[in-house]
Amino acid sequence: MSRPVCSVEDLPVGEGRAYVVDGEQVALFRHRSGKVSAVQAACPHAGGPLADGQIDETVVVCPLHLTAFDLTTGEAAGGEGSIAVHPCRVTADGLVEVSL
Amino acid sequence: MVVGNGMAGIRAVEELLDRGGAEQFDITVFGDEPYGNYNRIMLSHVLSGEETEEAIFLNALPWYAQNSIDLRAGVRVDRIDRFAKVVHDADGGRTPYDTLLLATGSTPFFPTMEGLDLDGVFTFRTLDDARSLLTSAKTHRRAVVIGGGLLGLEAAHGLATHGLQVDLVHSPAHLMNQQLGPEAGRVLRRKIEELGIRVHTGVRTRGLRGTGRVEGVELPDGTVLEADFVVIAAGIRPNVDVAVRSGLEVERGVVVDDRMRTSHPDVYAVGECVQHRGQTYGLVAPLWDQAGVLADHLTGARPDAEYHGTRTSTKLKVAGVDVVAMGLPGPERDDDEFVVFSEPHRGVYLNVVVREGRLVGATLLGDVRKTAFLTQAFDQGLPLPEERTSLLFDLGSPDEATSVAELSDDVQVCNCNGVTKGRIVDAVAGGCTSITAVMGKTKAGKGCGSCKPLVEQITEWAAGGDLTVDESVGWYVPGVPLAKPELMAAIRERGLKSVSAVFRELAPGGVEDAKSKMGLTSLLRMMWPEGIEEERDGRYINDRVHANIQRDGTFSVVPQMKGGVTTPEQLRKIADVADKYDVGMVKVTGGQRIDLLGVAKEDLPKVWADLGMPSGYAYGKSFRTVKTCVGSEFCRFGLDDSTQLGIDLETRYQGIETPAKLKLGVVGCPRNCAEAYVKDIGVVAVGAGKWEVYVGGAAGATVRKGDLLATVGSAQEVLTLTGRFIQFYREWGNWLERTYEFVPRLGIERVRKVLVDDSDGLAAGLDERVQAAVDNYRDPWQEGTAPVTTGQFRPALPLGMPAVRS
Ligand SMILES: Cc1cc2nc3c(=O)[nH]c(=O)nc-3n(C[C@H](O)[C@H](O)[C@H](O)COP(=O)(O)OP(=O)(O)OC[C@H]3O[C@@H](n4cnc5c(N)ncnc54)[C@H](O)[C@@H]3O)c2cc1C
Ligand code: SF4
Numbered sequence: 085m086s087r088p089v090c091s092v093e094d095l096p097v098g099e100g101r102a103y104v105v106d107g108e109q110v111a112l113f114r115h116r117s118g119k120v121s122a123v124q125a126a127c128p129h130a131g132g133p134l135a136d137g138q139i140d141e142t143v144v145v146c147p148l149h150l151t152a153f154d155l156t157t158g159e160a161a162g163g164e165g166s167i168a169v170h171p172c173r174v175t176a177d178g179l180v181e182v183s184l
Numbered sequence: 185m186v187v188g189n190g191m192a193g194i195r196a197v198e199e200l201l202d203r204g205g206a207e208q209f210d211i212t213v214f215g216d217e218p219y220g221n222y223n224r225i226m227l228s229h230v231l232s233g234e235e236t237e238e239a240i241f242l243n244a245l246p247w248y249a250q251n252s253i254d255l256r257a258g259v260r261v262d263r264i265d266r267f268a269k270v271v272h273d274a275d276g277g278r279t280p281y282d283t284l285l286l287a288t289g290s291t292p293f294f295p296t297m298e299g300l301d302l303d304g305v306f307t308f309r310t311l312d313d314a315r316s317l318l319t320s321a322k323t324h325r326r327a328v329v330i331g332g333g334l335l336g337l338e339a340a341h342g343l344a345t346h347g348l349q350v351d352l353v354h355s356p357a358h359l360m361n362q363q364l365g366p367e368a369g370r371v372l373r374r375k376i377e378e379l380g381i382r383v384h385t386g387v388r389t390r391g392l393r394g395t396g397r398v399e400g401v402e403l404p405d406g407t408v409l410e411a412d413f414v415v416i417a418a419g420i421r422p423n424v425d426v427a428v429r430s431g432l433e434v435e436r437g438v439v440v441d442d443r444m445r446t447s448h449p450d451v452y453a454v455g456e457c458v459q460h461r462g463q464t465y466g467l468v469a470p471l472w473d474q475a476g477v478l479a480d481h482l483t484g485a486r487p488d489a490e491y492h493g494t495r496t497s498t499k500l501k502v503a504g505v506d507v508v509a510m511g512l513p514g515p516e517r518d519d520d521e522f523v524v525f526s527e528p529h530r531g532v533y534l535n536v537v538v539r540e541g542r543l544v545g546a547t548l549l550g551d552v553r554k555t556a557f558l559t560q561a562f563d564q565g566l567p568l569p570e571e572r573t574s575l576l577f578d579l580g581s582p583d584e585a586t587s588v589a590e591l592s593d594d595v596q597v598c599n600c601n602g603v604t605k606g607r608i609v610d611a612v613a614g615g616c617t618s619i620t621a622v623m624g625k626t627k628a629g630k631g632c633g634s635c636k637p638l639v640e641q642i643t644e645w646a647a648g649g650d651l652t653v654d655e656s657v658g659w660y661v662p663g664v665p666l667a668k669p670e671l672m673a674a675i676r677e678r679g680l681k682s683v684s685a686v687f688r689e690l691a692p693g694g695v696e697d698a699k700s701k702m703g704l705t706s707l708l709r710m711m712w713p714e715g716i717e718e719e720r721d722g723r724y725i726n727d728r729v730h731a732n733i734q735r736d737g738t739f740s741v742v743p744q745m746k747g748g749v750t751t752p753e754q755l756r757k758i759a760d761v762a763d764k765y766d767v768g769m770v771k772v773t774g775g776q777r778i779d780l781l782g783v784a785k786e787d788l789p790k791v792w793a794d795l796g797m798p799s800g801y802a803y804g805k806s807f808r809t810v811k812t813c814v815g816s817e818f819c820r821f822g823l824d825d826s827t828q829l830g831i832d833l834e835t836r837y838q839g840i841e842t843p844a845k846l847k848l849g850v851v852g853c854p855r856n857c858a859e860a861y862v863k864d865i866g867v868v869a870v871g872a873g874k875w876e877v878y879v880g881g882a883a884g885a886t887v888r889k890g891d892l893l894a895t896v897g898s899a900q901e902v903l904t905l906t907g908r909f910i911q912f913y914r915e916w917g918n919w920l921e922r923t924y925e926f927v928p929r930l931g932i933e934r935v936r937k938v939l940v941d942d943s944d945g946l947a948a949g950l951d952e953r954v955q956a957a958v959d960n961y962r963d964p965w966q967e968g969t970a971p972v973t974t975g976q977f978r979p980a981l982p983l984g985m986p987a988v989r990s
């Protein structure tokens with residue numbers, strides 16, 4: 085089921101913020117193109133805070149050891165583990181909806 | 185069904201999948217180790233600390249799921265019921281199978297001796313073994329390793345790198361006697377002893393001594409080598425337990441035919457547990473061949489595939505020494521020719537054994553450049569050059585390129601990952617045009633590293649001169665194909681003032697690249713000191729919240745303390761803040777500042793406000809601190825006021841962005857109490873008002889004494905010259921290039937010419953531009969009261985859950 089998490093305005097352009105959705109930590113990103121992505125908030129490598137990572141249209145780079153994860157497939161660049169990716173979208177009235 | 189989740193079993197599965205086996209088989213894998221599949225060879229690197237555990241996994245748990253493999257990790261198989269075609273496991277489970285593959289590997293061999301049951305006696309075979317050894321290495325001082333073969337040497341080397349006192353006891357007369365002749369063994373021994381390991385050869389241990397816990401190892405002459413723990417690495421035995429219990433034919437190993445089939449139909453075996461044509465193997469190269477044959481056979485891809493044994497030519501890196509051994513270690517018959525070159529001092533030993541004009545043995549130690557040609561000659565029985573010394577040296581014999589060309593496609597180049605020359609050539613044909621790309625695609629060279637030179641040679645040869653020398657190496661950032669000077673020219677010409685604008689105009693397809701953003705932000709801020717179009721996502725998290733991110737996602741806060749000088753009020757305030765926010769640790773940093781560690785992100789603005797001090801820049805790629813000694817003010821040796829000069833330097837250049845962090849030091853005399861000789865910029869008072877200015881020093885991962893740039897006559901000149909150097913480094917240094925790389929890259933003479941003699945007429949411009957940077961300084965902690973973006977200081981792991989997994 086998808087649920088509204090925040091207003092798209094709460095996400096600064098190009099950055100990530102983390103929320104708790106149904107008891108789960110989710111990192112949301114707002115890309116410069118306008119789309120949004122949602123992934124698990126903790127890096128599978130050593131628990132790094134992914135919402136603090138840097139992004140482009142396709143990847144998020146973990147701030148701790150710079151592993152890059154694909155925001156669509158969840159896969160890490162070097163094949164080191166992968167992250168959960170959650171479907172999400174911006175609704176007509178500017179809410180970010182995520183389904184877990 | 186596969187029993188054994190190790191290198192051979194999973195390689196066989198991979199080969200099956202490659203041949204479309206996923207459609208033909210539902211695969212279940214039993215492994216008694218509670219992990220995915222890892223590269224056992226690399227345990228040596230884990231022990232020595234060169235690799236992390238995560239890095240050695242070949243296939244982590246998700247891989248099994250993705251390939252619909254049912255992995256029973258941590259479950260040991262007891263017995264196979266071949267009539268019912270069911271496997272019984274130690275948890276009491278019964279699982280049916282159609283086709284079964286045994287790949288149970290080996291177990292460590294324990295020589296008979298007293299005391300093996302004492303605490304503190306380890307083996308070195310599994311990840312758990314490596315972990316236990318690491319733990320012991322951290323808490324103990326002395327170790328004895330029993331066994332001087334590959335494993336024993338690796339264990340000893342690994343332990344020695346942790347600073348332990350290591351004794352190695354080996355009962356044969358020389359090290360690695362399985363692979364090497366006596367003379368080569370002696371040369372190797374020299375190299376091992378250089379690592380600080382004490383080697384005892386020709387000595388059989390009498391027993392382990394101690395009550396409850398091991399305390400020492402007793403030798404035949406009664407001496408006892410003291411030991412806090414002992415590693416037994418005296419050899420391995422094929423692990424045939426399951427096979428024996430299940431009634432398979434077993435001699436030294438599980439007996440298999442040329443199709444890897446055991447004495448039971450539908451039960452196959454590969455890896456170290458098998459015995460094929462009387463041979464057992466203890467290295468990975470043969471098991472790659474076996475896995476291939478098995479998969480060809482089971483999938484019907486090549487029904488006539490047969491395994492005919494592997495002539496092992498061993499390529500290893502043992503304790504950091506390259507070792508290649510094939511065939512005979514020395515002459516056996518009267519008319520065998522034997523060519524030897526030995527230079528023990530350099531740790532080089534080379535030999536070849538020639539019989540009836542054919543190469544029947546070769547050993548290369550310490551210098552393995554002739555590996556390609558010799559492997560080829562050995563494998564294919566090539567005719568040899570008349571002048572035998574040319575087998576060892578390039579004396580007009582086939583040079584590297586020709587010998588690479590002559591290698592046949594199925595020659596195994598990388599043993600650790602089972603990569604043949606053919607796969608490398610394919611990778612190049614498939615578009616990999618750099619060595620890094622080839623290594624990424626094939627995994628070749630990513631194991632012990634002994635084959636890297638050969639991988640490079642083959643790649644170069646296959647690319648026929650079209651090798652991209654990883655162009656991107658010369659780019660300022662990976663996402664924009666321009667070197668720094670061209671990039672700066674383009675930015676200036678088009679007046680680009682934001683990171684997005686740079687991507688839009690200069691990146692291929694206008695595509696932004698996360699890994700390039702931080703470097704571009706830094707560059708733009710350097711180029712436009714009066715300000716750029718700020719894009720917060722262009723900054724690394726440290727520069728978004730002006731604090732240093734720590735391993736658990738908290739931050740550390742370091743207030744400014746110019747020149748390392750503080751006051752009682754400042755200290756009191758810091759103490760109060762530390763109490764109020766319950767910081768995890770208060771620590772004096774390497775740069776003489778006070779660090780408040782473990783501050784939650786959301787508390788940062790409050791902490792700054794309560795401190796009421798400016799930022800100390802302990803987080804950025806920027807000018808950080810100036811360490812000082814007390815100099816003439818208090819020290820009886822002090823020649824000049826180093827403290828004041830340090831404060832002046834820090835005041836003037838605080839916060840300026842640089843390609844990598846910049847740390848300075850000023851000392852009052854050459855006694856160098858604040859370590860100025862090993863700083864990015866170090867200043868030393870030499871008396872009579874004179875100061876020496878050093879640049880390019882380092883005391884981090886690299887240690888380097890700085891180069892003397894100039895001796896100047898006043899503190900003012902130090903300030904000017906420092907600024908000039910900083911700006912020069914900002915404009916010419918590569919992104920993330922520390923000064924200890926930058927200065928040697930240009931050469932100190934060149935740097936001196938430009939900055940001191942002004943040979944290129946750059947000095948005035950540099951001075952002017954660094955002044956502009958100084959004029960535009962603004963304390964970033966002011967942002968605490970006026971956040972720049974929404975949620976700038978929101979926690980990134982909101983439940984406050986522990987982020988770090990141990
Ligand atoms: C520290 C170290 C360094 C090495 N360095 C090199 C090197 O540089 N070059 C080289 O060529 N070789 C090297 N080797 C040897 C190489 O690792 C082995 O040749 C290779 O791992 C053998 O593969 P295998 O699959 O036969 O056995 P393994 O990789 O040992 O796999 C067997 C697996 O089966 C499991 N198993 C056993 N019995 C059961 C059961 N009853 N039920 C369920 N699971 C079971 C075991 O737990 C194990 O995980 C090294 C080995 C070690 C330990
Ligand atoms: S470097 Fe010289 S002046 Fe400075 S504290 Fe040491 S001895 Fe004294």
Ligand code: SF4
């Ligand atoms: S030495 Fe440096 S990088 Fe290593 S843990 Fe300490 S602060 Fe971190």
Ligand code: FES
Binds near residue numbers: 150
């Ligand atoms: S914690 Fe994310 S890469 Fe290490």
